[in-house]
Amino acid sequence: MTKGLRAAGITISFGGIDVVAGVDIKLRSGEIHALVGENGAGKSSLAKAIAGVYRPRLGSLELNGVGVKFRNPREALDAGVALIHQEPITFPDLSVAENIFAGHHLRCGPFVRWSATLARSRELLESLGVALDPASPVAGLSVAARQQVELASALSHDATVWIFDETTAPLTPKEVAELFTVMRRLRDQGCALLIVTHHLQEVFAIADRITVLRDGKKVAEKTVAESNEDEIVRLMVGRELSLERHEAREAGEELLVTRGLCGPGFRDIDLTVRCGEIVGLAGLVGAGRTELARALFGITRPTAGRMLLEGQEVQVASPRTALRLGISLVPEDRLHEGLLLPQSIAVNSTLAYLARLCNGGWLHQKNIHAETNKYAARFRLACRNTDQAVSELSGGNQQKVVLAKWLMTQPKLLILDEPTRGVDVGAKSEVHRIIRELAQEGMAVLMISSDLPEVLHLSDRIAVMREGRIVAQLNGAEATEEQIMFAATGQQGAALG
Amino acid sequence: MGKREGIAFGFLVLLSGVAGLKEPRLFQPQSIESVLLWMPLITVVAMGQLLVILTGGIDLSIGSILGFSGIGVGLVLKANPHLPLPIVFLAGLAIGLALGAFNAAVIVWGKISPLIVTIGTLAAFRGLTFILSKGDQIDSSMIPDSLTVLAHSGITIAHVTLSWLLILALTIALITFATLGFTTFGRNVFALGSNADAARLRGISSGSVQFAVYAICGALAGLAGVMYASRFGFVNPGSAGSSFELTVIAAVAIGGTKLTGGSGSVLGVLLGCLLLSCINVFLSLLGIDANYQMLTYGLVILIAILTDAAARRGKA
Numbered sequence A: 001m002t003k004g005l006r007a008a009g010i011t012i013s014f015g016g017i018d019v020v021a022g023v024d025i026k027l028r029s030g031e032i033h034a035l036v037g038e039n040g041a042g043k044s045s046l047a048k049a050i051a052g053v054y055r056p057r058l059g060s061l062e063l064n065g066v067g068v069k070f071r072n073p074r075e076a077l078d079a080g081v082a083l084i085h086q087e088p089i090t091f092p093d094l095s096v097a098e099n100i101f102a103g104h105h106l107r108c109g110p111f112v113r114w115s116a117t118l119a120r121s122r123e124l125l126e127s128l129g130v131a132l133d134p135a136s137p138v139a140g141l142s143v144a145a146r147q148q149v150e151l152a153s154a155l156s157h158d159a160t161v162w163i164f165d166e167t168t169a170p171l172t173p174k175e176v177a178e179l180f181t182v183m184r185r186l187r188d189q190g191c192a193l194l195i196v197t198h199h200l201q202e203v204f205a206i207a208d209r210i211t212v213l214r215d216g217k218k219v220a221e222k223t224v225a226e227s228n229e230d231e232i233v234r235l236m237v238g239r240e241l242s243l244e245r246h247e248a249r250e251a252g253e254e255l256l257v258t259r260g261l262c263g264p265g266f267r268d269i270d271l272t273v274r275c276g277e278i279v280g281l282a283g284l285v286g287a288g289r290t291e292l293a294r295a296l297f298g299i300t301r302p303t304a305g306r307m308l309l310e311g312q313e314v315q316v317a318s319p320r321t322a323l324r325l326g327i328s329l330v331p332e333d334r335l336h337e338g339l340l341l342p343q344s345i346a347v348n349s350t351l352a353y354l355a356r357l358c359n360g361g362w363l364h365q366k367n368i369h370a371e372t373n374k375y376a377a378r379f380r381l382a383c384r385n386t387d388q389a390v391s392e393l394s395g396g397n398q399q400k401v402v403l404a405k406w407l408m409t410q411p412k413l414l415i416l417d418e419p420t421r422g423v424d425v426g427a428k429s430e431v432h433r434i435i436r437e438l439a440q441e442g443m444a445v446l447m448i449s450s451d452l453p454e455v456l457h458l459s460d461r462i463a464v465m466r467e468g469r470i471v472a473q474l475n476g477a478e479a480t481e482e483q484i485m486f487a488a489t490g491q492q493g494a495a496l497g
Numbered sequence B: 001m002g003k004r005e006g007i008a009f010g011f012l013v014l015l016s017g018v019a020g021l022k023e024p025r026l027f028q029p030q031s032i033e034s035v036l037l038w039m040p041l042i043t044v045v046a047m048g049q050l051l052v053i054l055t056g057g058i059d060l061s062i063g064s065i066l067g068f069s070g071i072g073v074g075l076v077l078k079a080n081p082h083l084p085l086p087i088v089f090l091a092g093l094a095i096g097l098a099l100g101a102f103n104a105a106v107i108v109w110g111k112i113s114p115l116i117v118t119i120g121t122l123a124a125f126r127g128l129t130f131i132l133s134k135g136d137q138i139d140s141s142m143i144p145d146s147l148t149v150l151a152h153s154g155i156t157i158a159h160v161t162l163s164w165l166l167i168l169a170l171t172i173a174l175i176t177f178a179t180l181g182f183t184t185f186g187r188n189v190f191a192l193g194s195n196a197d198a199a200r201l202r203g204i205s206s207g208s209v210q211f212a213v214y215a216i217c218g219a220l221a222g223l224a225g226v227m228y229a230s231r232f233g234f235v236n237p238g239s240a241g242s243s244f245e246l247t248v249i250a251a252v253a254i255g256g257t258k259l260t261g262g263s264g265s266v267l268g269v270l271l272g273c274l275l276l277s278c279i280n281v282f283l284s285l286l287g288i289d290a291n292y293q294m295l296t297y298g299l300v301i302l303i304a305i306l307t308d309a310a311a312r313r314g315k316a
Helices: A041-050 A073-078 A096-101 A113-128 A145-154 A172-187 A199-208 A229-237 A290-297 A319-325 A334-339 A343-347 A350-357 A363-378 A395-408 A425-440 A452-458 A481-489 A493-497 B003-022 B028-055 B062-079 B085-108 B114-133 B144-153 B164-182 B184-194 B196-201 B206-232 B244-254 B267-286 B291-313
Strands: A003-014 A017-028 A031-037 A059-061 A066-070 A082-085 A160-163 A192-196 A208-213 A217-223 A254-263 A267-272 A279-285 A306-308 A327-330 A412-417 A442-449 A461-465 A470-473 B154-157 B160-163
Touching: A003 A041, A017 A031, A017 A059, A017 A192, A017 A208, A031 A041, A031 A172, A031 A199, A031 A229, A041 A082, A041 A160, A041 A192, A059 A334, A059 B164, A073 A082, A082 A145, A096 A113, A096 B184, A113 A145, A113 A199, A145 A442, A145 B160, A160 A172, A172 A192, A172 A199, A172 B184, A192 A199, A192 B244, A199 A229, A199 A461, A217 A229, A217 A425, A229 A254, A229 A481, A254 A290, A254 A442, A267 A279, A267 A442, A267 A470, A279 A425, A279 B244, A290 A327, A290 A412, A290 A442, A306 B114, A319 A327, A327 B244, A334 A395, A343 A350, A343 A363, A343 A395, A350 A395, A363 A395, A395 B028, A425 A442, A461 A481, A461 B003, A470 A481, A470 B164, A481 B003, A481 B244, B003 B267, B003 B291, B028 B062, B028 B160, B028 B164, B028 B184, B028 B206, B028 B244, B062 B085, B062 B114, B062 B206, B062 B244, B085 B114, B085 B144, B085 B206, B144 B164, B154 B164, B160 B164, B164 B184, B164 B267, B184 B196, B184 B206, B244 B267, B244 B291
Parallel strands: A017 A217, A031 A192, A031 A208, A082 A160, A160 A192, A279 A442, A279 A461, A327 A412, A412 A442
Antiparallel strands: A003 A017, A003 A059, A059 A066, A208 A217, A254 A267, A254 A306, A461 A470, B154 B160
């Protein structure tokens, strides 16, 4: 079989770490191929490498039997390989028709053939079975409609290989059904489709073949007919539990209690975190975990429900209030939300605590350095000295600086959002040690993590979120990866928890 | 006429109405002609600035380019008083193109913010103007009558003369309109300003689009240098085009152009230019104390832009 796209030995590296290692995948024409895996398994990276967004370090691509190399997405598109994004990348100020043809306008010399553009757009949208007016502006259209515009644009390039990167995540069930109709139509026309997703029901509803990735490696390729959801979940998780389980700790008083908390991206959250307890918050990307954390820290405001801190009802109106109440948040995106990269370790780590290290409004360099050195020693920070710029540190050491910054504020409740993402193994166990020590000292810790072994390793209790709700609360000592994944993906097994 | 243009147009009508009630002389051909005298310069430069702002950039050096071109062309005319007029205009265009291309090169190849680059060249080009002129003004004696007459003669319709300069400016506006609406280059300008990432994904070369708009913007400012010499009959190295960039940006903004790029129209900008020209003339006709004219001018600009912003927020 030569029709379709074949990727062989694809290896993609970021910052020296292989996020995808030697993966072979074959997208046959007339077939829908699903690429599944846990968060961080490398599915999106692989998809983007096929579509020319990332350049693989190793490996080769063959389109219809001919070797190809894409230096950018446009080259891939010209060859007929289209990437449909979860959040469509469109021109909000331009019309639907122009969004379809931007970059390859129907032209006559330097002039755009507008009437042909409108007519051809109408044809493309109709052939997708989409009711959109090509003359209407894109600003104000729904995500689903903007995806349809991207689909039509790919169609205008005569795409034969279609890559859907988590495209269903922002859609309503009805919109998903419409998208599936389009996908089936493309398949029946002989296109090769790759869908990247972590919703297994969708995989079994639409795909013909499944490739499972784990830790950047391909662990299985199955046809839908010969597999089932349980098997796929086991393949996705399937690693040996090499990490020892945590030692039990004495949980203290209830520190944070929420009752029916609702807000942007989450609903009806009943959650308790005790002093000296680590509560893991598991779930898939987009399940509402980060949104919940941001609301607890006062970045967004809950719309309903109550939040109690040490038994007192509180309203966290802003991060400033949160800090005063003793709540700290170590954000997910440390580069944008956690650090001033060109500044020194001392400046970064004392940022949230500066007022207390000052002398009548004047910075007190001696205090600042003394305080920073205390944390640098405790965290075994690998640096020349505390005046070194944070940008020169490794990911793990940067994360320690962020941790130090928030710990200086002496929080009672520490919220960690993906504390070890992008951190190497050694630094990861250091961060784990610090988190455990903090809980030992009586701090209440709420830890969002997509790394299941980490969640199981550290958590006393595990709350699993799906579609904005807490769908399961598991005992940290007894839970298994399968139970968490079942709950997070909405499979039958959730009842076990 | 879209909503954007509507606001500028509404303002124009309102302002003329109020001013006209206080001073009926406003609607006499002479007043209209003096309004139209303001239009050509600002229109030509605003078309270039519109292109730049549509890509999401800005060019603050246009006033200095205008001054440099005015002096440069003046010196050429001083040496060759009988140079044919088309050559004179082309010389201005070429001088502006060279300076605009310099801006473009630094912005595109140096990957530096247009704001910073053109603040730099705003000063640098003005400095070059002083060096070139040795501090001396180009006097009316050095500018041939065949050039200055273009500002006052032209086609007369119902006692109102549309000067040749105005006709030139409107022609350039028409070409800009056609370019933006009907050429792939024009559409790429909109695409780049609307979403630079999306433009890159679609294979639109942001570098070449950016280069072109700064070069064109410079060329039009250079052309305006010749028009300045024609309109005023002299070119002072210090004052020609000085702080003109602010007037032009105000005209572009009043015309409903989104200052972050991606949205705007030639018609809107033309109305913006007309509005600013009217304000200038009305202020003196209404006998507003000279000390208050600048403040009033500024306030009208602020109100027009606030109205546009409020309308946009209402729509969203």
